[in-house]
Amino acid sequence: MPENKKDSSRSRTPASKRDPSPKKVPNQSPKSETKQKGEKGKDKSKSKKNAKKLGFWKSFKNAMTSDMKSDLIILAIFGLMVVGLKTYYPISVVVSGSMEPVMYRGDFVLASGRKAPNYEKGDIVMWRINKSPIIVHRIIEVTEDGHYLTKGDNNALDDIGLYAKYGHPNPSDGITNDNIKGRVLYHVPKVGYPVMLAKENMIVAVIITLLWDLLYHNVIRRKPFELGRFAYNIISTISMLQLSQFLTH
DSSP states (O other): OHHHHHHHHHHSOOGGGSOOSOOOOOOOOHHHHHHHHHHHHHHHHHHHHHHHHHHHHHHHHHHHHHHHHHHHHHHHHHHHHHHHHTOSOOEEEOOSSTTTTTSOTTOEEEEEOTTTTOOOTTOEEEEOOTTOOOEEEEEEEEOTTSOEEEEOTTOSSOTHHHHHHTTOSSGGGOBOTTTEEEEEEEEETTTTHHHHHHHHOHHHHHHHHHHHHHIIIIIISOOOOOHHHHHHHHHHHHHHHHHHHHHHO
């Protein structure tokens, strides 16, 4: 037994004499190193592209979510106006100078159908025949059979020519309550200019709106430029301008 202990003690190597350095891994060839570097570079570029895509769609989604809230509020307000004012055409925009000096181009108009069918001479009304644009003119005559003759304050002639232009079967008879969409309650000067501009030149209106958004968001508020948000704003601006044209006819 003592001999076995002696042999086991001889077989052990002192800790101080052990080689502390790790085993060396054989050097890789230059070709394999360049290959690994190339693969790492590709992975980095892919991750950057994926990050850009995710950033684009994230900013697009965030802009859409915040914009939908305001759109729903606008539609809800318009719906309340339709119900409260009893007309499907509660708002419009003056696009000509036919009612000067009472109303000018770009004035925003609020109308009500509550007075129907008791419109009177002197009322400023919004009328429409078939698919004509909304015309904002004054009633200058009420016939015995309940028809109306209208005219722009700044026009030399009455609207019989316009009735004929838009397909009235008997223009000289005047328009009826079915043609009148509401009586003007208020008008706000120049507020409707963006809508009027969109009606006349959509491209210019879109460019101006986007430039203003960039100025406000990136310069005044000093927010970073986001491509996804900007892309959504282009779509949203075109949609809202078209919607405003539909609502104001």
